[in-house]
Amino acid sequence: MLPETTFRSADLPPAERFECWRALMSETHAPMEMRSGNTADFQVNQRIIALGEMTVYPLECDPLTFLRTPKLIARSDPEAYHLSLVRRGAGVVTLGKDTVAHGAFEYHTSDTGRPFEVDTGLEPFEITGIEIPKALLPLPPRTAEQVIGKRISARDGMGALLATFLTQVTRDSRSYQPADAPRLGNVLANLVAALFAGVLDADRSLTPETHRRTLTLRIMAFVRDNADDPELDVPAIAAAHHISVSYLHRLFQLEGSGATVSGFLQQQRLARARRDLADPLNRRVPVKAIAAQRGFSHAAAFSRAFRDAYGMPPTDFRTKSLLP
Template sequence: MLPENVFRSSALEPTDRFGMWRDFMAETHAPMDLRSEHAAEFWVNHRNISLGEVTVYPLECFPLTFRRTPKLISKSDPEAFHLSLVKRGTGMLRLGKETLVHGAFDYHTSDTSRSFELSSGPEPLEIIGVEIPKAILPMPRHAAAQVIGRRLSARTGIGSLLATFLTQIAKESHTYQAGDGPRLSTVLADLMASLFAGALDADRSLTPETHRRTSLLRIKSFIRNNSDSSELDVAAVAAAHHISVSYLHRLFQQEGEGTTVAGFLLEQRLTRARRDLADPLRQDVPVHVIAARRGFSHAAAFSRAFKNAYGMPPTAFRRQFIPPTGAPCATRPPASGESTAASQPAVGE
C-alpha cells in the first residue's frame, strides 16, 4: 500500500491533542502558526499519503486558523504549492490585501513562499489537500503563481476530474502499491497544471506531454460516462472532443498500455453488463435487454464479446448467481469501487 502517516486525536487526551497535532504538522508540512478556539478539546483526523515527492492529505478537524508568516518563510520554505479540495465547511483566505471565501466543492490554493492566513468557518472542516513541489508542476512557476488565491471550482471540467481523482486516492489508498506513487503523482501534477492553465485560459503554458495526458484522461472519463449509448463509437468520441479519429487513436497508442479506443469502450460496456448479470435483483431481466442497456446493438455480438472476455457465455455466467429455489434473494453486490463495509468512507484514471 502507499506509505501513510496518520494522526487521530481520539487516541489522545483532549488537552494534548492540539499541541501534538501542531507538532505533527510542523514535521510533515511547511511550518505554520496554527490557532483554534477549540484547542482545549480539539478533534482532528489527518492522513498524509505519500506519492513520492507529492503528498495527498485528507483532513477533518474543528475550526481553526492557519497562518504562514514572513518569519516562518525565512525560517523554512519547501518551495511548494498547496491545493485543497473543500469537502465540507468554509474558509476565508487572506492573501496580501485580497480576501476570498471558499465553500464546499471549491479549491483553495496557497504558496509556501507567500504569506497568507486561512480561517475556517464555525463548522468542522473537511478537505483533501495536496502539497506539490513547484519544480515538478509541469508549467512555468510564474504562470502557476498567478492562480494562487483564485477561486477554482471542483464542480465542472478539469476541476471535477481532479476532485474525483483525489477522492479516489483518499478512499482507496490501501489498494495501491508503493510503486504506484510516482505514476499517481504524475497524473496529479498534470491535472493540477491543467486546472491552473484553465484558470489562466492559457493551455499554451502546459507542456505537450501534459496536454496529451490530460486530454486522454478527459476522453476516458467521457467514454465511461457515455458507454451505455449504442451510438457511441470511435468516430463519435473523436467528434465530441473536436479531434480527428487518427489523433484519437494516436493518444491511446502513446499511452503504451496496448489499449485501443474501441477496446476501452468495449471493456466499459462488458464490465457493466457483467455486473448486471451477477445482480440477483436483475435475474428476471433478459440477457439481450441487459446487453442493449449497456450499449450493445446486437445480442449475438454481445455474447461473443462476453465469452471472449470471461471464458463463458453470459447465460452460463449468470447461472452462478441465481439463488436455489426457495432460498432468500441475496442483496445486490456492490458496484465496482463501492465499499462493502459500512464503516468505510466518497473521479479516474
C-alpha cells in the same frame, strides 16, 4: 496499495490530539501555527497518500485557523504549492491584502513561500489537500504564482476533471500498486498545471506533454460518463473532441497502458454490467436487458466479451454471485 498513513484523533488521549496533529500537518505541508476553540477534545481524521514526491490527503476536521507567517517561512520553506478541494464546509483565505471566501466544490490555493491565513469558520469541514513541489509543476513559476489565491471552481472544466481524479485515487488507493504512485503523481502535476493555465487562459505556457496528457484524461472521463450510450464508438469519441481517429489512437498508444480506445470503452461497459449482474436487486432483469442498458447492441457479442474478460459466461457469473 499506494503508500499511505492514517491519523485518527480517536486513537489518542483527548489532551494529545491537537498537538500531535499540528506536528503532522507541519510535516505534510509546512510549519504552521494553528488555532482552535476545541483543542481539549479535537476531532480529526486524515489519510496521507504519497504519489511519488507529491502528496494527496483527504481530511475531516473540527473548525480551526491555519497561519503561515513570515517568521515560519524564514525558518523553513519546502517550496511547494498547496490546493484544497473543499468538499464540505467553507473557508476564508487571506493572502497579503487579498481575502477570498471559498465554499464547497471550490479550490483554495496557497504557496509555502507566501504568508497566508485560512479560517475554516464555525463548522467542521472536509477537504482533499494536494501538495506539489514547485519544481515538479510543468508550468512557468510566474504563471503559477498568478493563480495562487484565486477562486477556482471544481464543478466544471478542468476543475471537475481534477476533482474526479482525486476522488478515484483516494477512494481506490488500495487497488493500485506501489509502482503506480510516481505515475499517478505525474498525472496529478499535469492536471494541476492545466487547471492553473486555464484559470489564466494561458494554455500556450503548457508543455506539449501536459497538453497531450490532459486531453487523454479528458477523453477517458468522457468515455466513462457516456459508456452506456450504444451509439458511442471510436469515431464518435474522436468527433466529440474535434480530433481525428488516428490521433485518438495515437493518444492511447502514448499513454503506455496497453489499452486501445475500443478496449477502454468495452472495459467500462463490462465493469458496469458485471456490477449489475452481481446486484440482488437486478435478479429478475434478463442478462440481455442488462447488456443493452450498458451499451451492448448484441447479446451474443456481450456474452463473448464477458467470458473473455472474466472467465465465465454472464449467466454463470450471476448465479455464482447471488449464491447465499
